[in-house]
Amino acid sequence: MTTTPTTSLPRHLTGNYAPVTDEVVATDLPVSGRLPEGLEGSFLRNGPNPASGRSAHWFSGDGMVHRLDLADGRALAYRNRFVQTATLTRGATTFDAEGRRDLTAGAANTHVIRHAGRLLALEETCLPYELTDELDTVGPIDFGGRLQTGFTAHPKLCPLTGELHAFAYGWTAPYLTYHVIDAAGQLVTSRDVEVPGSTMVHDVNLTERFVVFMDLPMVFDLALATAGAMPYRFDPSYGARLGVLRRDDPHGEVRWFEIDPCYVFHPVNAHDDGTTITIDVARYPELWTDPAAPATACLWRWTIDLERGTVTERQLDDRPCEFPRLDDRQVGLRARRAWTTTMPGASAEGAGGSITVHDLEALTSRTLHLGAGRVAGEAVFAPADDRPGGPGWLLAHLHDATTDRSEVIVLDADDVEAGPVATVHLPVRVPHGFHGSWLS
Numbered sequence: 001m002t003t004t005p006t007t008s009l010p011r012h013l014t015g016n017y018a019p020v021t022d023e024v025v026a027t028d029l030p031v032s033g034r035l036p037e038g039l040e041g042s043f044l045r046n047g048p049n050p051a052s053g054r055s056a057h058w059f060s061g062d063g064m065v066h067r068l069d070l071a072d073g074r075a076l077a078y079r080n081r082f083v084q085t086a087t088l089t090r091g092a093t094t095f096d097a098e099g100r101r102d103l104t105a106g107a108a109n110t111h112v113i114r115h116a117g118r119l120l121a122l123e124e125t126c127l128p129y130e131l132t133d134e135l136d137t138v139g140p141i142d143f144g145g146r147l148q149t150g151f152t153a154h155p156k157l158c159p160l161t162g163e164l165h166a167f168a169y170g171w172t173a174p175y176l177t178y179h180v181i182d183a184a185g186q187l188v189t190s191r192d193v194e195v196p197g198s199t200m201v202h203d204v205n206l207t208e209r210f211v212v213f214m215d216l217p218m219v220f221d222l223a224l225a226t227a228g229a230m231p232y233r234f235d236p237s238y239g240a241r242l243g244v245l246r247r248d249d250p251h252g253e254v255r256w257f258e259i260d261p262c263y264v265f266h267p268v269n270a271h272d273d274g275t276t277i278t279i280d281v282a283r284y285p286e287l288w289t290d291p292a293a294p295a296t297a298c299l300w301r302w303t304i305d306l307e308r309g310t311v312t313e314r315q316l317d318d319r320p321c322e323f324p325r326l327d328d329r330q331v332g333l334r335a336r337r338a339w340t341t342t343m344p345g346a347s348a349e350g351a352g353g354s355i356t357v358h359d360l361e362a363l364t365s366r367t368l369h370l371g372a373g374r375v376a377g378e379a380v381f382a383p384a385d386d387r388p389g390g391p392g393w394l395l396a397h398l399h400d401a402t403t404d405r406s407e408v409i410v411l412d413a414d415d416v417e418a419g420p421v422a423t424v425h426l427p428v429r430v431p432h433g434f435h436g437s438w439l440s
């Protein structure tokens, strides 16, 4: 028998980035510590898991959703399922044989959310895929034919209106399109947003009164696309700009503000007071320019003064951060707390990850270092009561390289340094992934 030496595989297919093959259901899982009595619900997380064992890039593996159910101080069940996309089931590609765009083609691997009663697996190049609570795939949804583009993995759910504010970007014009799904799940607004070219747009900002688009210089590169690589390269000459749209005039003018070239996958949060918009982001000074030097994001704040027509840019912290999350009930509103996670880069193999709680008003932070070989993914907030900004817990998948086992850790959201109050030991390894939701 011959096996492929793992050293020949790229990093995104080795260690805990390596995919798993089995779909499992396991019940009554062992728990260390004590699960909070009030923590009742399901923790879902999506991530790339190439069914063939191979993918060109970490971002392109087939989506697999993992679900952990908690109630009554017990870990009731774990299950994982592939998202049965058209790409996975019948090899659909972005452009079909006739050169037409196939919006069902994609990995659906980036996020999993619930909106208007539907559970959706999201990835920015394709239509949302609806899942059942058991994680079986219902199929792609195009909102009755009204969605004519892909759909971001990071729509913003307004806690005041229940609307989902989303967008899509494309290689060909229109390069950027804005969508609003109302609280009942109907697509009620779609409009083009004019930008100079095709850039990679991963996320968007929402406040009570505004949507703020990020047109940043990760520019589409046809030569890279033709070579089968990630088709975007950092090109500061493109410039960088923030586009402000009034929510009460969704087809109105987008007002652009130039900023210094940078890249942002993930904003932390944004809020406005009518004339000033404050946006906190995990900002990369540049991205993927040097394969030997891993890109690192730090916490920055952009402040847009709509009366003066200015933007100020300010670094808030000099330590790495990614996967920012907050209490979802505060999205677009002034929020004091946010949480970020760091995963060691390729140059720090074997190092441990960390989880940080940030105070966005005092501009302080406290960090839990997870220890050598222990790496957590995005930490998702689960509220303890019905007060936005109130107490709660953080849940995160964690992989321990020394045992090659996976856990879900539960932290007190305000006291992360104390370490897990409970650890759920999973029966199978869960590869590093992207984003998820707590559904209570």
Ligand SMILES: [Fe+2]
Pocket (backbone or CB within 6 Å): 110, 153, 154, 202, 265, 266, 434, 435
């Ligand atoms: Fe993301």
